[in-house]
Amino acid sequence: MVAKAKRIKPTKEQAQELNRRLDAVVDAGHISNLYCDCEVCQALAEQAELMGYREDSAIKRPSDKWERRxxxxxxxxxxxxxxxxxxxxxxxxxxxxxEKMHRSKSYINKLARKFDIKIFTKKRGRKPCH
Incomplete structure (x- = not known):
């Protein structure tokens, strides 16, 4: 077992540099692209590795397993x-x-919101006496 090096607290300059590179990525509009290999995103990945936030700066392509899943x-x-x-x-x-579908109630409610399905509720309160 290899001992992992303890991450040291970044200096103020390193933190400012990371924030500057992060702002550049946001300005480029690559927020939701996890596997971007452009120059701006690569610089951010290298800075994060330098500061100990990442293991390796090489950005890898996702496998098809997650898409199939x-x-x-x-x-x-x-x-x-x-x-x-x-x-x-x-x-x-x-x-x-x-109960009928063998799913949790929260799952049912989540799907109802997602697919806009109207679920009726039983009326609560006192029953009429007549």
């Missing part, structure tokens, strides 16, 4: 949303749907 989850969510829409049409509440 995302597609699988999206497909499962679509199938569950169709089942939820059918059950909602029958007038079931989210708790009853979660």
């Amino acid at each position: 995302k597609q699988t989850y999206d497909r499962i969510h679509q199938i569950d949303a169709v089942k939820m829409a059918n059950l909602a049409g029958q007038g079931l509440t989210s708790a009853e749907m979660s």
Whole structure:
């Protein structure tokens, strides 16, 4: 087992340099691109490695595994949303749907918001005496 070097606190100049490079990346508009290999993003990665925030400055391409995994989850969510829409049409509440579909109530509510499915709620309060 290799002992990992303890990260030392960066100097004020190093922190300013990192912030300057981070601002350059934001100005370039590469905020959401995790695997950008442009000159600005590469400089930020090298500065982060120098300060001990990263292990290596080489930006690697993502594997297709994560894309396949995302597609699988999206497909499962679509199938569950169709089942939820059918059950909602029958007038079931989210708790009853979660029991029938063997999913958690929070998952049901999250999908209902994502796919804009209207789930009915049971009326609470006193029952009429007549």
